[in-house]
Amino acid sequence: MKAPRISRETLLVLARFVDRPGDWRYGYDLSRDTGLKSGTLYPILIRLEKYALLEARWETTENGVPPRHTYRLTPTGLELAQVKLAESRVDWLQQPLKQGV
């Protein structure tokens, strides 16, 4: 059986979570940090959440501003991310792809 493949983009997202393990992160912040566009970032977040590697919650806001979704890795997710990042020896993972949404 083939080993599961990890895309470079997924590793980038995991790396940003591992940087600050306990923090809740917003989607837009992750997009800016990783350089991933919304069309790439959200499918990754959805997959991680479905496998219980990521937890999500709604953050209520005031004055008619829509609520925001925030994310952080679960303990299992953090453990797996650390393993996978350690396995990866590609230096450019530390750099964002490019600036932008």
Next chain:
Amino acid sequence: MVVETHLRHAATVLLEAAIRIAPPDTRDWGQAMRGELYHIEGAWPAVMWALGGAGVLAKQALASFLIPGRRGIVPDGGLFTKNTSLRKAALVTGAGFALAALLFFAAPPFRQAFRVAMRPWYILFERTSTDLQRDFGTLAKRAAARHDPQGLAFCAVRLYDPRESARLAGEAVRLDPSLLWVYAVVSMRHPELPEVDHWVGELERRDPQNGLLHLIRAESIDRAHFRHLVWTRPTREQDQAWQTAMAAAFQSPKFDDYLDRVAELNRRVVPSYGFYDPYEVVDRARLELPYYAFENSERYAKSLLHSGADLEARGDRKAARGKYWAVARFGQVIDSQARTAIEHWAGTSLQSMAYTQLQTSYENQGDRAQGELFGYLATKFHPVTGEHPKMAEEPAFGLSISSRNAAVVESSALMILVFGLLALVAASILIVDSRRGARPATQRAKPVATMVVLTSAVGLLFSSVTLYLTYRPYWYIFQGAIENGGRSQTRDLSIFLASTPAPLLLSPRGWLDALLYSGSPSFLFYFWASLTLLGLIGIGLVLLRHFRDRARTKRVSA
């Protein structure tokens, strides 16, 4: 500021629309993207964010449509295998579309449409007119092997090569003497053949009242002093013989071009040999009365009218009008039995000339009423501006519609080839990559190849449907002509066939037309051809980039 507000509003509307079409289990994620929109700095980044999010949701909507039982985005094949099931669904859908498109080839109208559309491109590979008629050579051999006179006659009346045409005609008549009329059609096409005099003699015995035979004899005499591109003055005997032949033609009570018999021959031979080529069967331009017959008739008519005018000047009005009426009567004979446009033209033209002369004659005599009557008839029968009833063969669709349909059919066939090739290349990339195993560059190529397979298959099916539906009416016209000898709308098919544009390389005029007249049918063809070319260049660049990235990844890994 106003623009920014509008852009943000547009981004919000876009995402909300995408949320509405998204499957229920992904709507929360749509709301998450919508929530972030408020915090994005700048209107354009917000629009880009909304576009990306809407793309994700639309993809999910498509996936749940293709796989109704599918839940969410999570792949079946593991955590990090990105959208495996979606890719599989896309490939299955693409294969389904491609199969549906290929099934069109099982339909005879579609096969014929495809052949017709490809026909102009054959010119690129065929050097001589004989090459273009290779199919007839093969058919003639099959007919000879079967000892089938009708098959031989079918080829004889169509071949460009006069000697081969004469040989096959002789063989056909030898096997079936009732096919003697084939000599007339071959003679019409090749009046320079030495056999013509003998053949016309035989035909005159069988069909003595037919004016066509005299016209053929006259042309044969005319050709005798125009050999090897050198014209020599006709001898007195030759001129006399020509005059006699034309006088006999003008006195004939009947005019039969034998095209009905050709149609009957088509009905028998085409199904028997499976020779479903509308170009050869329905496009009768090469079989109908040649232009020379009209020229000879006009030349002889003018000489009669001049001679009548001389007689009238000398006071012999009765003899003069006899000559005018001889012209008018022959025009009536041709026109009343005309089956083709040129015959109709010849008939009305002769009548108009004669009635004009009769009008002058009666006006000179002071008979105003008769003069007006013939003036009216001359106007009515004028071949260009006259009110003579239109022939049954007038096109029903019209020139512009048939020309446009021809351009659509040719463009669709071109698209089928392009999309088929693209689908094949993309599928090959996927197959080769799946055998080589997982490589990072390969993984990036797969979504592109999958998308190319899907879009090409959709394009293939769309082009096939367009080709089929556009050509279908012409298929029915062709079938009507073959099965019932029907002539209705064969003009439409002829116009359609004549309108298929020539290949780009061979038609600089086509490029010019397309540039100057955007309404011309060729514009449509050249527009799509240019678009296809640009698309191919784009795909080439994508592939180039893919292989360059692959090489770079290899270097990094090393």
